[in-house]
Amino acid sequence: MAWETNGWQTTSPEELNAAQIQESRRAFMSRVYGWMFAGLFITGAMAVYTASSRARWELALSWSIPLLLAELGLVFALSFAAPRLSGPVAGVMFVAYAALTGVTMSVYLLAYTEGSVGQAFLLTGGIFGAMSLYGTFTKKDLSGWSAFLFMGLIGVIVAGVINIFLQNDMMAFVTSCACVVIFSGLTAYDTQKLREVHANHGYSSAATVSIVGALMLYLDFINLFIALIRLLGRRR
Template structure:
């Protein structure tokens, strides 16, 4: 009985390691794809004109990532691993097109510096979420409600253009996404210890996990960029 328990423990540890290696592998691939496409788009007059000269094209690229996130998150059980991976790549690519604007607004040095700061903050917070014994479920519910409030307030401020409100929302966003990173990491750890050993399930849920952490990182990075970014 003890030997069987040991074997099951070793098998589960192997599944967890495989799951998180794929999660971070896909997340790295997504961020790399987004960065490369954003940089290339920012340096292409043709693409910039194509995207920003037409409101239809601009809003298509703006809302496409939201639709893709909804599809991946809502249909993950019915998607194959290959389709989930493809949709994640499309999402990262489209996001790269919309994020090309940061290369037009901020200097490359400040973007790189902010990326390092965001990576360090994200890494420390994700590690905390993984190792902490405290249940973060209640915190997650509160942060989700705050996130909805943040989105609504940000939309309102697009019309008000209040600088004070903008800075309040920026710092609030940092706190929210730092908290969500820890919460999401804990949820992914719980998922890793419950997921079936079926390779297809591990692969597609790893993509979903990568998407979740990717969103946390990008949102954290963009808000830190508002603080540390130096405009051209």
């Protein structure tokens, strides 16, 4: 509501505060997406670099278990220790995680045709963009999705581990379909959650919470891509 003061219209304190919150939120989300896209670029570059040399991808394959353990260690450390981390330390950890992910994901460049990889990437970008916009502009509170998404995530993880031993194509197909639904939903949920909690984050710095937010959306994108390439990809 505008106030009239000596013939001039001025902005009320409530409107000014709301505008400041909106501007702060936009700046925060810009940093989040900036870090996320930087992480995706590093992952893609490392995947191409690893896959372009037989010696490199054979070395990566021989070290696949240690690399996966290092990835898990980094992502858990960044997720749980983040409130105590400085911005530069969190940034280095995120970049290292994105690079390691690129090395391990080089297998998809070797297993699937270039056209399949490009198609899956574009489709992932489209779905991610649509769900992120939904999370941004919807008036619906998506917090009610959390229980369903969490249980679904646990379910696909358990099914994926079991299928390592079973190697059942139908289970793999169903799990990939479920992953598309779950990570699409998580994209919208995480986007809305980040927009709402950025001002009261409890982290040591704004840079740290931006990086943690970027990690959340980065993981949604990567897992959505993996599910789609497994569903739609044409093997070499």
